[in-house]
Amino acid sequence: MDRLDRMSLFVRIVERGSFSDAAADLGMARSTATEAIKVLERDLDVRLLERTTRHVTPTLDGREYYQRCLSILGDVEDAEGLFRNPSPAGLLRIDAHGYLTRTFILPHLPDFLERYPDLNIHFGQTDRFVDLVREGVDCVIRAGELNDSSMIARHLGDLDEVTIASADYVEKFGIPMTPDDLDGHQMVAFVSSRTGEAMPLEFQIDGKVKYVNLPSRVTANNSNTVAALARLGFGIMQAPRYHFADEIARGNMVELLADYPPLPIPLAAVYPQNRQVTRRLRVFLDWVAEIFASADLQGR
Numbered sequence: 047m048d049r050l051d052r053m054s055l056f057v058r059i060v061e062r063g064s065f066s067d068a069a070a071d072l073g074m075a076r077s078t079a080t081e082a083i084k085v086l087e088r089d090l091d092v093r094l095l096e097r098t099t100r101h102v103t104p105t106l107d108g109r110e111y112y113q114r115c116l117s118i119l120g121d122v123e124d125a126e127g128l129f130r131n132p133s134p135a136g137l138l139r140i141d142a143h144g145y146l147t148r149t150f151i152l153p154h155l156p157d158f159l160e161r162y163p164d165l166n167i168h169f170g171q172t173d174r175f176v177d178l179v180r181e182g183v184d185c186v187i188r189a190g191e192l193n194d195s196s197m198i199a200r201h202l203g204d205l206d207e208v209t210i211a212s213a214d215y216v217e218k219f220g221i222p223m224t225p226d227d228l229d230g231h232q233m234v235a236f237v238s239s240r241t242g243e244a245m246p247l248e249f250q251i252d253g254k255v256k257y258v259n260l261p262s263r264v265t266a267n268n269s270n271t272v273a274a275l276a277r278l279g280f281g282i283m284q285a286p287r288y289h290f291a292d293e294i295a296r297g298n299m300v301e302l303l304a305d306y307p308p309l310p311i312p313l314a315a316v317y318p319q320n321r322q323v324t325r326r327l328r329v330f331l332d333w334v335a336e337i338f339a340s341a342d343l344q345g346r
Contacts, residue, residue: 047078050122052086053115055079056094060104060112065097116182120324134326135164142187144171144270145289150341151334158333165326178318184327185317187334189286192316199314200331202338205286207308208294208301209247214279216300225249225258225306232281235262236272247284249306256306284308288343313338 047055058068059079069079087094094108104112123136142151147169159165170176176186178197192199211219222228228247235244244265246257264280266272276283277293282302293299315331317323323331 047082049086049089050119052082053119055082056086057112057115057119059083059095059102060108063101063103065102113182123324133162133164134324134329135162136166136324136326138165138167138326138330139170139183140167140185140187140330141170141172141176141183143189146187146189146286147171149288150337154333154337158330161333162326162329165329167330178316184324185315185331187313187315189311189313191312192314196319197316198319199316200335202313202315202335203341203343204310204312205288205343206310207284208287208290209249209282209284209303209306209308210276210290210294210299210301211282212277212279213298213300215276215281216302218279221300222303225251225256225303228258228260228282231260233260233262234272234275234281234283235265236269236283237265237267239267247282248308249303250309251306255309286311286343313343 058071059065062068065079066076069076092107093105094111096103096105176183189205219231233247237244246259249256264275272283290299294301315334
């Protein structure tokens with residue numbers, strides 16, 4: 047077993063959390079897998095795995111080595127694919143908001159997978175900040191400004207934002223005509239996983255942006271939960287228009303302060319600057335850019 051084989055085995059053990067399961071996946075004896083990891087740890091002079099009777103978990107050094115292995119093995123696979131197979135192959139790890147994925151990406155996914163039959167995709171669905179390098183994610187699709195200079199952002203478009211509340215909330219608290227009429231109102235606050243702070247409402251007034259914090263009886267760090275709370279009448283929120291277009295049309299949700307809209311949110315595919323772009327990621331980036339170029343991001 048050479049070094050690349052041992053790296054592949056180590057990655058599989060981390061992902062499966064088990065020597066036995068990883069060995070079975072790779073068609074080898076558990077004793078062979080155990081000995082290979084011992085050799086790997088001895089060569090590196092570091093402990094990579096913590097072993098218990100039920101689970102195997104990476105140490106801090108093991109987690110770092112795992113991410114490096116993913117990058118190295120991906121590069122090797124991509125390089126060999128240039129000669130073995132003209133079509134990109136392997137697993138793509140993409141992180142994107144669930145509703146955005148279901149609305150814009152999944153309807154086109156069958157065509158993409160038919161075009162590239164040797165590709166597999168794993169979608170992570172989270173609102174939190176994702177460490178692409180440490181977590182082995184190929185790219186994230188995110189709304190908002192990019193503040194990390196170690197990342198490259200491929201602009202996909204701009205999402206039209208809307209200020210909304212449920213019909214029940216409006217019936218109870220009334221409709222504000224200007225941002226100055228928001229006294230006595232409540233909002234459902236989204237708490238940023240990066241800052242730990244509730245994000246204020248924002249309004250464009252005469253070419254300037256005004257930020258407004260309202261009382262929040264309930265907050266959440268998940269946008270789907272914030273949306274559910276707004277639907278239940280807990281307060282005002284701001285979100286991409288496409289997310290609520292049907293409910294606004296039906297009258298279940300009411301658009302507020304349409305003359306003072308929030309700023310549009312840039313949407314981008316983000317990936318590490320210092321990681322070689324694999325062929326499978328390159329074709330995904332081109333494909334997802336095509337999707338959003340023709341998508342109705344305003345949701346009107």
